[in-house]
Amino acid sequence: MDERGDPPGYALDPTIANRGDFFQTLIANSSDGILTITDESTIVFANAGIERILGWHPEELIGTSKLELIPSRLRADHEVGLERYLGGGDRNIDWDGVELPALHRDGHEVVVSVTLCEHDLDGRRLFSGIFRDVTEREERKRELETQNERLAQFASVLSHDLRNPLNVAQAYTDQLAARTTHEELGEITFALERMGTLIDELLALTQQGETIGAVESVFPGVVALESWEWVDTADAQLVIDDDLGTITADRTRFHELFENLFRNAIEHGGPDVTVTVGALAGEDGFFVADDGRGVAREDRTAIFEQGYTTSPDGTGLGLAIVDRIADAHGWTVRLADRDGGARFEFVV
Numbered sequence: 001m002d003e004r005g006d007p008p009g010y011a012l013d014p015t016i017a018n019r020g021d022f023f024q025t026l027i028a029n030s031s032d033g034i035l036t037i038t039d040e041s042t043i044v045f046a047n048a049g050i051e052r053i054l055g056w057h058p059e060e061l062i063g064t065s066k067l068e069l070i071p072s073r074l075r076a077d078h079e080v081g082l083e084r085y086l087g088g089g090d091r092n093i094d095w096d097g098v099e100l101p102a103l104h105r106d107g108h109e110v111v112v113s114v115t116l117c118e119h120d121l122d123g124r125r126l127f128s129g130i131f132r133d134v135t136e137r138e139e140r141k142r143e144l145e146t147q148n149e150r151l152a153q154f155a156s157v158l159s160h161d162l163r164n165p166l167n168v169a170q171a172y173t174d175q176l177a178a179r180t181t182h183e184e185l186g187e188i189t190f191a192l193e194r195m196g197t198l199i200d201e202l203l204a205l206t207q208q209g210e211t212i213g214a215v216e217s218v219f220p221g222v223v224a225l226e227s228w229e230w231v232d233t234a235d236a237q238l239v240i241d242d243d244l245g246t247i248t249a250d251r252t253r254f255h256e257l258f259e260n261l262f263r264n265a266i267e268h269g270g271p272d273v274t275v276t277v278g279a280l281a282g283e284d285g286f287f288v289a290d291d292g293r294g295v296a297r298e299d300r301t302a303i304f305e306q307g308y309t310t311s312p313d314g315t316g317l318g319l320a321i322v323d324r325i326a327d328a329h330g331w332t333v334r335l336a337d338r339d340g341g342a343r344f345e346f347v348v
Helices: 020-028 048-054 072-088 135-179 184-208 220-229 251-269 297-302 318-329
Strands: 033-038 043-046 098-103 109-121 124-133 216-218 237-240 247-249 274-279 285-290 332-335 343-347
Touching: 033 048, 048 098, 048 109, 048 124, 109 135, 135 184, 216 220, 216 251, 220 237, 220 251, 220 274, 247 251, 251 274, 251 285, 251 318, 318 332
Parallel strands: 237 274
Antiparallel strands: 033 043, 033 124, 098 109, 109 124, 216 247, 274 285, 285 343, 332 343
């Protein structure tokens, strides 16, 4: 317990309770950098982790200002932020973890994640920060964003260039089908329709990704019924429970989610499958289930992966789109563990 009788915030075996060298070794060998400054921004403690991250030997930093570690363009903001906190307790950054640029000893910038805390030592007001180098993570994030932008642009151009000749081929095929009964025309029509589906799903996956537009309160049952009308459902049946309530969602993307689930159910469950949309028991959310053959256990971990399909006619994009739409809304989607039929559950 501390001097106020509060728990110290850690657990310690009594056999090492009075071993100060234990804590010194622990801090000195931490992979994270640790700095402590005064309320005047003077550095009074630095561990070896700081040298691994920023290149400064700990002894070089003692007695210097924290501003030495901050890019010059940001120093004034740091000073103002500290003054505001000391004056009124206003925090201009998230103390539980904020990403900031720091200045390496050799002059280049390093992106660090910093967690801060304030503590008192013999009447001195001190602030400690735990530093973690996240430069490589941020670089990979930027590279991924650039790749996704290029992929979206490529998909848009490709779909435009493909859709025009596809429309021409479909028009001529329809004309031929009106004048002749060759069985091969059915195969051609099927192939052209499959190409159109691939183009649509590729665009949905690359252009919209994990984004949503304006959200509103919607009735899942109504959206499901509307979506069912837009899918070639053959002899399949849709059953909607009465207790679905309302959900806050982007209506357009909610339609896409249902459409892809319905197509998946018919594709894998057969043309006479029954699909049920209902509310989750004990959780906020809904489910979409079918009475088809279900999902084999060896396929369940990969079912939402882009390009994964067990059907020779599948694109492997439908459930990946469902997963992204759910994620964009902040929903959790899971495949229920059951034998017989597939049941997708969405916790909202």
